[in-house]
Amino acid sequence: ASKGKSLFNILPLKNHQSISSIMPFPENDSELKNYQIVFATAQGKIRKNSLDDFSSINSAGKIAMKLDANDKIVGVKICKDEQDIILSTKLGKCIRFESKKLRIFKGRSSKGIKGIVLSPNDQIVSLSIIDTDKTLKNGKSKIDKSEIKAKEKFILSITENGYGKKTAHTDYMSTNRGGKGIIGIVNSPRNGNISSSFPVFEGDEILISTNKGRVIRVAVKEIRTAGRNTQGVRIIKLPGDEKVVSANKIDDNLL
Secondary structure (H helix, E strand, C coil): CCCCCCHHHCCCCCCCCCCCCCCCCCCCHHHHHHCEEEEEECCCEEEEEEHHHHCCCCCCCCCCCCCCCCCCEEEEEEECCCEEEEEEECCCEEEEEEHHHCCEECCCCCCCEECCCCCCCCCEEEEEEEECCHHHHHHCCCCCHHHHHHHCEEEEEEECCCEEEEEEHHHCCCCCCCCCCEECCCCCCCCCCEEEEEEEECCCEEEEEECCCCEEEEEHHHCCECCCCCCCEECCCCCCCCCEEEEEECCHHHC
């Protein structure tokens, strides 16, 4: 219940800067050539670099991406060519495309390229990386049904008013980068804007945080499975003007 320590006392941040992503870095330097790093901005821009470009960073930091005056980085993830990229917006749209179709940039000072065409007043809220699994494509497989259920991936969407749902990842078809995307969850007066969207498994747990400092831990299996074009169900009851500001999957590997 303490207030915590300001990041400005730990990291060399300037007044206009804030943390947008925190992620683990591969411990084995020889593996860096097998990974890329993907940046996504609020205005729908995306860029991919070799992770090796960021293997050496001094205490003052390193320029990672050039931004327009009205733009900001909303997500940074490590990925491989055999994975897919999903961009989700605050108005409930999302787009999924293959990582290998996004070219690797050589420099670090470019603005990137268009990842999704945004509607007026819309912006990216989540960048996700998802493994492709050909055996589970379209729900068809020769393996045991219980094994399919254990391996099945979902896209979990949480709204600022505390509603959400999970949808089978196969409902999110892979398309080309730069399209308008498809509905991931219905944005409505009841739901409000989308706060977070990311891939989960049935056995995962998530942490939901609000702007009033409250945190709730929820098992994914307790959240209803529904189609993309739906509103979902209440996950957390919020009083007054309290809003969900973030939702994150609990990673057992980091505990």
